[in-house]
Amino acid sequence: MGNTILYIEDNPDNMMLVKRALEARGYVLLEAFNGISGVSLAEENEVDLVLLDINLPDIDGYEVARKLRSSSKTALAYVPIIAVTANALKGDAEKALSAGCDVYMSKPINIRELWARVEAFVPAPEQKK
Secondary structure, three states, X not given: OOOEEEEEOOOHHHHHHHHHHHHOOOOEEEEEOOHHHHHHHHHHOOOOEEEEOOOOOOOOHHHHHHHHHOOOXXXXXXXXXXXXEOOOOOOHHHHHHHHXXXXXXXXXXXXXXXXXXXXXXXXXXXXXX
């Protein structure tokens, strides 16, 4: 198992925060600023986990999750997807999970929670033995 994480997020500030937090733990971060390019990056690269914003400028994160799960690249059916979103209304978590996400995290991003959620699926490189 590797340590490559794809983050699909249109907000540059959120992207920078997560990039710094995860690279500090030794992860490699691939960046996509919209849903379509995120799906393409996932299909072109070996990714171990996807962090997915729900409110994207082209297609929403629910559609991205469905596209990843039904991709011709079979491995994407099993790659963990963590929805990271400001959507905190009743039913939003269930909607993300039913679209194919494994975990739902609300914004603003708590770095310790982010590390814990990511490391539950992909151990940090410095923790591998």
